[in-house]
Amino acid sequence: MDILSHLTPMFFALIAAGTAIGIIFGAIPGMTATMAVAVCLPLTYAFGLENGIALLLGLYVGGISGGMVPAVLINIPGTPSSITTTFDGYPMAKRGEGERALKIGIVASVFGGLFSAAVLFFFAPLLADFAIKFSYVEKFLIILLALTVIASLCSNMLMGVFSGVLGVWLSLIGTYSITEGGNGEPRLMFDFMQYYLIDGFSLLPVLIGIFGLTTVLLDAEKGFRDETGQGPISLKNGAKFRFGVFKGQLTNLIRSSSIGTFVGILPGVGGSAASVLAYSQEKNFSRDSSQMGKGAPQGIVSSESSNNALTGGALVPLLSLGIPGDSTTAILIGAFTLQGIQVGPLFIGNNLDTWYLMIIALLAANVLMFGIMYFAIRHIARVIEVPKYILYPLIIMMCVVGAYAINYGIMFDVWTLLIFGVFGWVAHKIGLETVPLIIGFILGKSAEVYFVKSLESYGNYSIFFTKSPIAVCLWVLIAVSLAFAIYLRVRSRRQAAVES
């Protein structure tokens, strides 16, 4: 077994280090798992494939898990996916059960993470086997479906669609790559730009700018005011945690983990949707939900198991179709490419060892996350006190390293980081949706190749509707996703009208 030779102490040490760094990032309000992966990318450049994967997946799992710490202690979700943890975690912390609330969250998180890793292990190869049969037509329609689902679930569908198309447009700047069957001619830029943009904007500087620098600018604009108005709550008093609290919670755990995994599989929907959906389902279906929102452990269980279940779920479309499931996996796709991994339908079959290593890394990251957080929660809780005037300059510094080193020393990539950092700030101000924009940016070039090659082969637009039953099914799914989004909007408007 060649795979055993990769399971070195270094492999597990990097998972632990990644998980610990991810937890710290997640625990600081405003900093996310996406930022953790973006900022720590340069560290992976020095490692080989296996160790790079270990660090990245550790960061991913740790970043999502750490978000519960400020959610419980200061009522601010460290990551968007911890929003519903505040509903019950903070009331528990206020009555002196902060440590208990956090440990409930940690156990629920590890359950959700392991559940989704199992789904990833069994489901991704099936989906990849199915996707291997796809021609360019179906591949284009898959991308169209992904962008439609993302855009239709945005708070404003029109802006979501616009953002996704803008992302595609930005990705087309540069030459039409000869290696992809193009003619090598430049487009969408002036002549003087060709020296810098002949290959277009590099993916990772764009992502690092949008998720790193934009966050700093948004906080700088607010002047770094203390949003809590009070210090963190002490963990030292109150009721102790016992595993007995999970008695009767198995249904909640499985349901919430399933919801989290499913939402993760949908491209670009995001962790906050998963936790809100799981929380509302627990409220609807549990025997006694009267205490939810006032400090009920079941609320933390549903929230944390669902948001950690995202990790495995979001990797399903990434590894089987090459489509990122959320913003963090969008950065992972770039990091994997740097490591020589081409994700997509052929990935699992052609890279079985790497695939098994990923699963092992994901499982280990969840177990190590449990170990680190469960036994060191009192120390981790102090992370939220680290001032941003120390952290943010260092984050920009690490962003520079990530952007500069990505193409072995091109200064324009550093300017790309600044351009897209400012662009991300402007996008936030005018209501553009970041997730469809970056997914559009990532998938834009592939969409062009699939679209143009399909038409070059068949010479008729109708091929997108008539190529195969799969194509028809994909159009049905696109229509359903749009109809569902419109239905949700009409229903929420009616509810708002009734309430007013």
Place this chain on the structure above:
Amino acid sequence: MESQWLSLLDVTIDFDQSHLFFPRIVTWILVVLLAIILITRYRRLVPGLKHAGRVLAGREGDFDHRRFFGTLALTTAYFYLMGVLSDVFPNTGYSFLIMSVLFVFLLSLLYVDRPTRRLWVILVLNALIAPTLAWYVLAQLFRITLP
């Protein structure tokens, strides 16, 4: 009849112009979407722009001009001077190290409300230790290219 209808959807892509085929379609979709957004929101657009102008001019809202524009100016200067200095010290990472020490210190100072003597010491130590550590680990140990 059916084939006549289908022939309306025929398309021939000239290889020499194929680089413009998909971008043109995407640009048109973008323009149409932008037009729809402007038409459906034009009533909110002008007041929104006026409000943004007032906020940026400091006449309204809670916008911290000093920290926002200070961050932008320092970051731009950091990137520019790093590029200039990297011509003086090529392929050593010294440009990154020198400029990062200055940048981290100045940006931290910009973000601090009331710098005390103790805070000054912390900021100076942070600005010296963190970039040096990053430079040593990344450039010296891991051999990662730095400016």
